[in-house]
Amino acid sequence: MSEADDARLVRETLGGNLRAFEALIDRYQKPVYNVAYRITGDAADAEDVAQSAFLKAFERLRSFNPKFKFFSWLYRITINEALNTEKKRHHHDVLDESAFAGQGTEEHVDRDGLVQRCIQRLTPDYRAVVVLRHFEDLSYEEIGKTLGLPVKTVKSRLFSARTILRKLLTQEGLTLE
């Protein structure tokens, strides 16, 4: 997916072509949904957040500056939506120890759940950088643009987040590879 294509689709959407926005949804629904899921830790919340993020992006499309990357802008909306949703529902306060139980019997499913639980325990600032770096493979610069942070801050947050995650994962009894 190229930035030029995104810019063209944005222009066409602004010109009234709803199908152009549909193409943007096709491109970005998976990363947007996954970012939302990793931030909220809940599939239903993630779907709501993803829907809301796309609708807000559509409403605010006129304010999108084509000098920037569309996906950075979209991720930013998604992360804000996800953090707001999570805040409202106080997931981080009421995380039930059984929340990840019964998600499956296969080893990797349990492991996925435990990793997600550790991600949930990170502060929102740390969670956002971890999700964008490790799940969306964004560069430091792209993370910085998405979150409105200097690269230096991205690096330091990422280092702290990884260090904390290591402790949390060990506490959860995960054998790190």
Add this chain to the structure above:
Amino acid sequence: MNTKQLTDLIQQELDGVLSPQEELRLREMVAKDAAAAELRRNLVAVSRTLATVDRKEVPPSLKPSIMRALEARASVPQQRGASLSVPIASFFRSLSPRGAFAGGLVAGLVLALIAFVALVPFPLEETDLVGTMRLTESVPVMTPIARVPVMAEGLAGSLTLESSGKFQMATVVLSTGDAEHSAILSYPADEVRLAAVRPEGAGSVPVTAGGGRIELEHQSQTTLELFFDVRQDASAPLRLIVRTADGVEHETEIAFAPPAPH
């Protein structure tokens, strides 16, 4: 051991942006220092663990639900890009001559409110403001219609409201010579932040809708009062543009019935 340099190198290694020289330097550091080696091992382990986590599949219902919502919006033109929730045009058209009396009453109340607002300190913090309050230069607020200078152009003024405050409601008052008509506009509370009013292009663009003025009352719900003096023979709608904090312009048209001849 230079911790900063070490952590930078480890992170660069994890993120695949390590040059051969830097790789060599990192190897030397971890070979000489057990703590450095352990730090590297731990961070690499975290990174690998995260890499094993599956990406979630998107629920099949996601895209159709977004498209349905978008198509529903597209089919209601006045809601496009606008958060204003009151059908203003139909409100004003529905006013009967008796409405003039009620309108006059409203105008009186509004004037009282202006006087009240003028006497109390400006309620918003300076930092809330993104601009200054300005009036159009030629038409005084609340001037009776007969004394509004007649402009050559049609009524196509626009008012841009810069955003920043914490507004949830707006009362628009239109003066049509024989009465003041008002309507309340409501906005999503967390989206509209407004603190200043600027009649766009006054002086160069024909702001023939007359004067615009803002009065603010900061209570549990802040109320924004907009006053427009309008031409008696105007038939074109007035465009109201609200720019919210996210930079989006919400536009709506305010149409109204011309006042009955005296």
